[in-house]
Amino acid sequence: MLETEATLEIQQLVAEFRPGNADLLRALHKVQHRYGYVPKEAMGVIARQLRLGEAHVYGTATFYSELRLTPPPEKRVDWCSGPACRLKGSTHVRKVLESVLGIGMEENTENDKLGLHLAQCNGTCDFAPQIWVDGKVVGPLTAADTVKLARELKDEAK
Amino acid sequence: MANEAYEALRNQAAEAWQQVEKPPRTLIRVPMATCTLAAGADETLAALRAAVDERGLDADVGITGETGLCWLEPVVEVRQPDGSVILYENVTADKVDKLLGDVIGGGVCNDLAFAVAAGPDVDAVQRLEDFDFWAMQERRLIARCGVIDPENIDHYIASGGYGGFVNAAEMDPEALIKMVEESTLRGRSGSNFPTGTKWNFLRGKEREPKYLICNADEGDPGAFVNRIMMECDPHAILEGMLIAAHATGATFGFIYLREEYPLAIERMERAVEQARERGLLGENVLGSGVTLELTVWKGAGSYVCGEESGLLASLDDARGMPRIRPPFPADSGVFGQPTNVNNVESYADVTLMLQKGIEFYQSVGTAANSGTKIFSFSGHIQRVGVVELPFGFALRDLYHAIDPAPWGERRTLKAVQSGAALAGILPAHIALKLPLEPEAFREHGVILGGGGIVFIDDTACIVDLNVMFSWFLEDESCGRCTSCHGGTQRMSEIFRRIARGEGRQDDYGKMDILAQTLQYSNCVHGSASPTIMSRSAEFFREELDEHINNRRCPAQVCRDLIRYEITGASDALAEAAAICPVEAFVQEEEAWSIDQARCIKCNACKDVAPDDVQIVDIAAGVVVPAAATP
Numbered sequence: 036m037l038e039t040e041a042t043l044e045i046q047q048l049v050a051e052f053r054p055g056n057a058d059l060l061r062a063l064h065k066v067q068h069r070y071g072y073v074p075k076e077a078m079g080v081i082a083r084q085l086r087l088g089e090a091h092v093y094g095t096a097t098f099y100s101e102l103r104l105t106p107p108p109e110k111r112v113d114w115c116s117g118p119a120c121r122l123k124g125s126t127h128v129r130k131v132l133e134s135v136l137g138i139g140m141e142e143n144t145e146n147d148k149l150g151l152h153l154a155q156c157n158g159t160c161d162f163a164p165q166i167w168v169d170g171k172v173v174g175p176l177t178a179a180d181t182v183k184l185a186r187e188l189k190d191e192a193k
Numbered sequence: 194m195a196n197e198a199y200e201a202l203r204n205q206a207a208e209a210w211q212q213v214e215k216p217p218r219t220l221i222r223v224p225m226a227t228c229t230l231a232a233g234a235d236e237t238l239a240a241l242r243a244a245v246d247e248r249g250l251d252a253d254v255g256i257t258g259e260t261g262l263c264w265l266e267p268v269v270e271v272r273q274p275d276g277s278v279i280l281y282e283n284v285t286a287d288k289v290d291k292l293l294g295d296v297i298g299g300g301v302c303n304d305l306a307f308a309v310a311a312g313p314d315v316d317a318v319q320r321l322e323d324f325d326f327w328a329m330q331e332r333r334l335i336a337r338c339g340v341i342d343p344e345n346i347d348h349y350i351a352s353g354g355y356g357g358f359v360n361a362a363e364m365d366p367e368a369l370i371k372m373v374e375e376s377t378l379r380g381r382s383g384s385n386f387p388t389g390t391k392w393n394f395l396r397g398k399e400r401e402p403k404y405l406i407c408n409a410d411e412g413d414p415g416a417f418v419n420r421i422m423m424e425c426d427p428h429a430i431l432e433g434m435l436i437a438a439h440a441t442g443a444t445f446g447f448i449y450l451r452e453e454y455p456l457a458i459e460r461m462e463r464a465v466e467q468a469r470e471r472g473l474l475g476e477n478v479l480g481s482g483v484t485l486e487l488t489v490w491k492g493a494g495s496y497v498c499g500e501e502s503g504l505l506a507s508l509d510d511a512r513g514m515p516r517i518r519p520p521f522p523a524d525s526g527v528f529g530q531p532t533n534v535n536n537v538e539s540y541a542d543v544t545l546m547l548q549k550g551i552e553f554y555q556s557v558g559t560a561a562n563s564g565t566k567i568f569s570f571s572g573h574i575q576r577v578g579v580v581e582l583p584f585g586f587a588l589r590d591l592y593h594a595i596d597p598a599p600w601g602e603r604r605t606l607k608a609v610q611s612g613a614a615l616a617g618i619l620p621a622h623i624a625l626k627l628p629l630e631p632e633a634f635r636e637h638g639v640i641l642g643g644g645g646i647v648f649i650d651d652t653a654c655i656v657d658l659n660v661m662f663s664w665f666l667e668d669e670s671c672g673r674c675t676s677c678h679g680g681t682q683r684m685s686e687i688f689r690r691i692a693r694g695e696g697r698q699d700d701y702g703k704m705d706i707l708a709q710t711l712q713y714s715n716c717v718h719g720s721a722s723p724t725i726m727s728r729s730a731e732f733f734r735e736e737l738d739e740h741i742n743n744r745r746c747p748a749q750v751c752r753d754l755i756r757y758e759i760t761g762a763s764d765a766l767a768e769a770a771a772i773c774p775v776e777a778f779v780q781e782e783e784a785w786s787i788d789q790a791r792c793i794k795c796n797a798c799k800d801v802a803p804d805d806v807q808i809v810d811i812a813a814g815v816v817v818p819a820a821a822t823p
């Protein structure tokens with residue numbers, strides 16, 4: 036593999052990790068923490084560092100829903116897919132988000148300013164149905180509330 | 194030996210706790226946990242700190258954990274030098290000035306007061322122990338939640354923390370395991386496997402090092418039982434692991450924590466660090482001969498990684514796919530070494546047992562299940578929160594305490610779902626007769642589970658819930674077994690079809706075959722995945738039949754079976770037209786109608802014009818005149 040500036044930087048980032056030391060997910064977390072996602076270049080670097088096949092690293096990275104292989108949006112909207120939210124109308128919330136923003140789950144707007152992510156219940160079900168805007172819980176939301184909020188988010192993301 | 198070192202820690206801790214117990218001046222504490230942050234507790238804390246600093250008020254500001262009263266958050270506690278402790282409800286940042294105006298100098302803010310937790314009575318304010326939600330509880334495992342500062346190890350130690358380990362270390366490991374076995378403690382994840390027996394497996398292994406895992410993955414949607422413990426009393430979990438280390442001879446441990454719980458990760462990491470600093474983790478803890486190194490390990494969003502062999506695979510640098518067993522973890526766990534996996538609450542139970550003694554531990558509960566269980570509840574109830582109840586407590590009594598008065602219309606409790614996606618669903622008339630005990634639930638073909646309970650009223654559709662859960666199970670299947678990934682996918686397809694009104698009577702036969710086939714899965718994710726489907730077909734047949742035979746969704750949830758129609762003509766419709774995200778509102782000569790081809794059935798118009806928009810069953814063929822004239 037060709038050494039580029041990017042791979043060198045990733046190499047330094049994961050230099051502390053060792054084979055057979057429960058380090059693969061830690062390495063992936065560290066890379067994602069640094070770049071906001073796991074770039075393609077990182078797969079080979081981590082594979083060499085931990086003496087694993089590249090497919091093995093890729094397979095692991097794609098197994099987990101909180102690891103992403105594409106750049107994150109500037110602002111992330113997480114939609115809770117949990118049961119309490121469902122009971123209180125989260126499907127309406129999702130419909131609205133997707134139609135106002137014009138993107139689906141795990142997609143970004145064209146300018147990468149805004150993205151939707153399907154999230155799991157974190158136990159703040161008192162605020163169901165809810166979304167998290169950059170990690171901050173917003174809820175309970177009616178569909179009408181969501182339209183207003185989504186329009187604001189869309190305007191900001193122009 | 195061990196005791197002396199511990200006594201020194203206790204003395205040091207007592208001083209720190211004294212500052213809270215007998216504060217020299219007004220002490221205001223804000224609960225900082227995920228639930229309270231969602232309610233704005235961080236803003237409350239910042240506002241309090243700013244006000245006290247800027248105005249030089251005679252008060253201190255600190256933090257605690259949460260009490261489980263999620264629907265009243267932020268619940269702020271005010272302690273006075275005279276021993277008075279009062280809880281205030283819904284203290285958002287905008288109410289801070291009002292609160293401060295009254296409480297500095299010893300007063301009470303009657304407008305916000307929720308309950309007196311200690312000290313003299315206050316006119317027109319209830320005592321916490323008289324509040325029904327509180328009175329029914331047996332708060333033992335969560336006794337410190339909302340009382341101590343979870344970031345302060347001294348608070349934990351001052352309340353007897355790590356004393357359970359000191360007691361355990363004085364016992365012979367065999368005797369200790371025997372005690373845990375006889376306590377009836379069974380895995381609180383919902384596994385229900387006897388904890389003592391599992392420890393015995395590990396104790397019997399000679400290959401070293403041995404490992405302990407704390408399963409803190411809590412992937413069950415709707416469960417936040419483990420999260421509260423980790424965020425609000427993290428040391429109780431570490432202490433349980435120390436006790437297990439003494440019993441089993443394990444010397445290393447991992448706390449496998451889901452990444453969706455950032456605050457729990459932070460708190461557990463801090464707790465491990467503090468325990469290490471005090472010599473409560475590491476080599477030869479308090480001179481007892483017990484050695485334990487702990488690491489907090491972050492998951493990355495995978496439900497099957499909560500399954501113990503999936504968890505082990507995930508630790509072992511692989512996809513978190515549950516492994517073929519045998520070998521079991523006691524023979525081959527982390528790095529192929531002997532390993533024991535327990536849930537957060539199971540470890541906390543052991544801590545309690547050793548701190549307070551087995552008699553106390555067994556003084557509540559039932560013969561088969563002594564002690565208590567923590568439950569979290571959500572859904573169609575007014576009081577979302579967390580409680581700790583003795584085993585055998587009537588589910589009906591819990592329901593009445595968390596949904597005290599009827600509200601709104603169309604509300605009848607329809608179903609109860611315990612233990613999330615793998616556990617099942619029961620109609621309310623059966624569920625409300627059950628004691629909270631694993632055996633009672635198993636008799637009806639469902640599982641009590643890890644403590645999350647979802648209450649479901651008749652505004653919900655059972656088919657829709659199956660669409661949600663079967664999709665979750667399909668999405669989270671690791672893909673190892675064809676029976677599981679194919680089976681859950683088929684389940685999902687069948688319910689989507691029924692939800693579209695394209696169900697067939699022979700779908701029931703398919704469900705039976707699927708339920709049988711799924712039994713042949715390597716792990717419980719596959720074998721338990723048909724539970725909700727099967728119980729739905731058994732108990733909610735009428736509702737399913739209504740979808741299949743009449744293409745009608747009685748709760749009017751399944752969107753392919755309903756249509757939004759305008760039935761009124763008030764001014765609210767203009768607002769409805771403006772809120773419609775897809776411009777489906779059409780106006781012709783004053784009269785509004787909905788362009789059905791555009792409508793995405795998101796309900797936004799009905800939110801703003803509830804009297805003018807109606808949901809209509811498509812199958813009923815009732816075509817309400819598009820523009821009912823006034």
Ligand SMILES: Cc1cc2nc3c(=O)[nH]c(=O)nc-3n(C[C@H](O)[C@H](O)[C@H](O)COP(=O)(O)O)c2cc1C
Nearest residue numbers: 380381382384408411412499500501535536539717
């Ligand atoms: C799909 C699946 C997910 C699970 N998730 C969890 C979990 O999040 N937390 C947990 O403690 N146990 C979970 N379990 C149960 C574990 O496999 C294991 O039985 C448990 O951690 C043992 O702890 P206990 O004996 O203390 O209950 C899960 C099981 C399955 C099949």
Ligand code: FES
Nearest residue numbers: 115117119120156
């Ligand atoms: S279901 Fe959405 S927060 Fe729990």
